[in-house]
Amino acid sequence: MVKITDVARHAGVSPSTVSYALSGKRPISQMTRQRIESSIRELGYRPHAGARALASSRSNVLALVVPLRAGIHVPVVMQFAVSVVTTARGHDHDVLLLTQEEGEEGLRRVADTALVDALIVMDVQLRDPRLPLLRSxxxxxxxxxxxxEPDGLTCIDLDFRAAGELCVERLARLGHQVVALVGSPPEVYVRETAFAQRVVQGFTASADRNGMSSCVRPCEAAPGAARRVAERLLSEQPALTGVVVHNEAVLEPLIEAFEQLGLRVPGDLSIIAICPDELAESLRVPVTSVALPSAELGARAVELLTKKLDGAAVSEATLLPPRLTDRASTAPRNAS
Amino acid sequence: MVKITDVARHAGVSPSTVSYALSGKRPISQMTRQRIESSIRELGYRPHAGARALASSRSNVLALVVPLRAGIHVPVVMQFAVSVVTTARGHDHDVLLLTQEEGEEGLRRVADTALVDALIVMDVQLRDPRLPLLRSxxxxxxxxxxxxEPDGLTCIDLDFRAAGELCVERLARLGHQVVALVGSPPEVYVRETAFAQRVVQGFTASADRNGMSSCVRPCEAAPGAARRVAERLLSEQPALTGVVVHNEAVLEPLIEAFEQLGLRVPGDLSIIAICPDELAESLRVPVTSVALPSAELGARAVELLTKKLDGAAVSEATLLPPRLTDRASTAPRNAS
DNA sequence: GCGTGACGTCGAAGCGCTTCGACGGGGGAA
DNA sequence: TTCCCCCGTCGAAGCGCTTCGACGTCACGC
Incomplete structure (x- = not known):
């Protein structure tokens, strides 16, 4: 293994000079720097990560905790993770992958052993047990x-409330009066996942504000569930003409079900989803949707973190404004 | 930060004794060990990862390189990753996440800086450019x-050739004479991904051996692609009664398409997939399938790696035997 | 009774890097 | 011309841990 003293000797300088040339923390003359750089290249020098971490108390590694539980859409998590890794690399950091399963102990472990410099935690619950730990x-x-209660912590997410509202506003502007929200599986609400409830709030508030009749239905991801929800919805709300879907897994089967029940999309029924753009675009009927910007979230999360690592203050809460893209699943309400 | 000298002082021993108590590399008396352990607990001591890595030249971190490219099924990758992390934790290792995008340079970096002790590389191509690097x-x-040419490297995978054969054998035993394989998108074959070709080989060989008429069709993941493939298949092979699907993305739409074309599954057409069990089970018609055991692969990969880290020899090639589960999508050929 | 291990523990020497204080030399200000 | 300061570099002191050799003690065999 070639080490910094080898480089120093080869370049005819002291090890500290090599270190400063590498880190830029002190001025080094153009000439010396170039000599060092070519020595590095010639010898194939790579600083030892452990030694660096020990001496500088920076590992240049971020922890990413991914959820595993039912009701989360896997591609979203994956895209988020990839975006985190890519962005982190752009800031000269690597990413350590942790599963939710490891729990608080896992967080404490990687933090206390100085394995990582900072942490990104996904799938935060309303009263998440990890909160006090993260604060400490x-x-x-x-x-x-x-x-x-995010006090003292940094959070970022899509503004789900606004997303719910935005969907309803669009339906309202298209003349729809009776709308429904098909949401996540019941367990997601039970465990108090914030984003699911926020969509409901936005949806309901906006529907009320617009004088619309509205209802909310959770929906399982199981095979027949979409069909059953569609049937119940139609029997209970025969005048239904607008549906907001916040559940990736059932989006396609739900459209399928409505069509099999004799409704044409968007002729009889307009549908807006809250989901990744790729999903919305990939369906047979491309669906008007509010994007779930997982890649952007990942990138922004890393940037917040690197700022904090640099000692900068960042705002506690970042809400990404929802962005709606019109596609083929929405139309003005039938004049009939 | 509490360090090993603090623990040593608190327990009334020397730092090296604490170290040995922790690592078990030298015998420590019951009494001393207990004193040390309670000191550790009391002080909340955690060994510094960087210091440990520097002194022992082991980081206890594994690198996992995940693919991002088109045509790979995201949930499979995710499940694999989770399984790798879980198993690695069981062996006292953490996992660093790398993307394919980082390429060979990324592999070299994490290896040469001693950030990781070992690497797991997914989505290996027939003539993968990373091979010589990994060897070096x-x-x-x-x-x-x-x-x-896996010479000198350790590989593991599902035995895709046997999987292809197994599917055909099952169809043959059910009396089917005319079968087709619907495979991955063309680009997967173009870039010479081994597993896709192996399925084709197994499929074709077994069909020939059984005197069956067979054909192979790649299939895009795009919305209408499944339908088009189904139509072409039926017009070119009107006697078709058995289909093997090796393409997660189109499995459901393909079944849908066949049914819309008037074929009943499994009444008129038997379908066998090569895909994760969860996918096969989640469809409206639960599909007979050969499992893609991503979790097992992940676990086995980690175990191979930790064995190698312990200096044990492991076999170069590990092929997991295919496992077929009968579900509702297969039936004997119509007597008609 | 003495040599011989094995056991249990200690001290010290690194592991490879960063960083702090120091220092020589050259340029600008007075 | 002198003084001062800043630029560029060096040397040395760690960072917190592991590991090697050494050493005292005890039990055992002869």
Whole structure:
């Protein structure tokens, strides 16, 4: 293994000079720097990560905690993770992958052993047990999602409330009067995942504001569930003409079900989803949707974190404004 | 930060004794060990990862390189990753996440900086450019998938050839004479991904052996693609009664398409998939399938790696035997 | 009774890097 | 011309841990 003293000797300088040339923390003359750089290249020098971490108390590694539970859409998590890794690399950091399963102990472990400099935590619940822990750690963190009391922590997420509202506003402007929200599986609400409830709030508030008749239905991801929800919806709300879907897994089967029940999309029924753009675009009927910007969230989370690592102050809460894209699943309400 | 000297002082021993108590590399008396352990608990001591890595030249971190490209099924990757993390934790290792995008340079970086002790590489191509690099690194690696020349490297994968054969054998035993394979998108074959070709080989060989008429069709993941493939298949092979699907993305739409074309599954057409069990089970018609055991692959990969890290020899190639589960999509050929 | 291990523990020497204080030399200000 | 300061570099002191050799003690065999 070639080490910094080898480079120093080869370049005819002291090890500290090599270190400063590498880190830029002190001025080094053009000439010396170039000599060092070519020595590095020639010898194939790579600083030892452990030694660096020990001496500088920076590992240049971020922890990413991914959820595993039912009701989360896997591609969203994956896209988020990839975006985190890519962005982190752009800031000269690597990413350590942790599963939710490891729990608080896992967070504490990687933080306390100084394995990582900072943490990104996904799938935050309203009253997440990890909150006090994150506050007590001596390293910064960013949470994806908003707990009830984010005091002192940094959070970022899509503004789900606004997303719910935006969907309804669009339906309202198209003349729809009777709308429904098909949401996540019941367990997601039970465990108090903030984003699901926020969509409901936005949806309901906006429907009320617009004088629309509205209802909310959770929906399982199981095979027949979409069909059953569609049937119940139609029997209970025969005048239904607008549906907001916030559940990736059932989006396609739900459209299928409505069509089999004799409704044409968007002729008889307009549908707006809250989901990743790729999903909305990939369906047979491209669906008007509010994007779930997982890649952007990942990138922004890393940027917040690196700022905090640099000692900068960042705002506690970042809400990404929803962005709606019109596609083929929405139309003005039938004049009939 | 509490360090090993603090623990040593608190327990009334020397730092090296604490270290040995922790690692078990030298015998420590019951009494001393207990005193040390309670000191550790009391002080909340956590060994510094960087210091440990520097002194022991082991980081206890594995690198996992995940693919991002088109045509790979995201949930499979995710499940694999989770399984790798879980198993690695069981062996006292953490997992660093790398994307394919980082390429060979990324592998070299994490290996040469001693950030990781070993590497797991997914989505290996027949003539993968990373092969020579992996051979030259001074740390062990395991590849998921088989390149053309695995000499000197350790590989593991499902036995896709046997999987292709197994599907055909089952169809043959059910009396089917005319079968087709619907495979991955063309680009997967173009870039010479081993597993896709192996399925084709197994499928074709077994069909020939059984005197069956067979054909192979790649299939895009795009919305209408499944329908088009189904139509062409039926017009070119009117006697078709058995289909093997090796393409997660189109499995459901393909069944849909066949049914819309007037074929009943499994009454008129038997379908066998090569896909994760969860997918096969979640469809409206639960599909007979050969499992894609991503979790098992992940676990086995980690175990191979930790064995290699312990200096044990492991076999170069591990092929997991295919496992077929009968579900509702297969039936004996119509007597008609 | 003495040599011989094995056991249990200690001290010290690194592991490879960063960083702090120091220092020589050259340029600008007075 | 002198003084001062800043630029560029060096040397040394760690960072917190592991590991190697050494050493005292005890039990055992002869």
């Amino acid at each position: 750690l001596d390293r910064p963190s960013v949470m994806i999602g908003f707990p009830q | 690194l001074d740390r062990p690696s395991v590849m998921i998938g088989f390149p053309q």
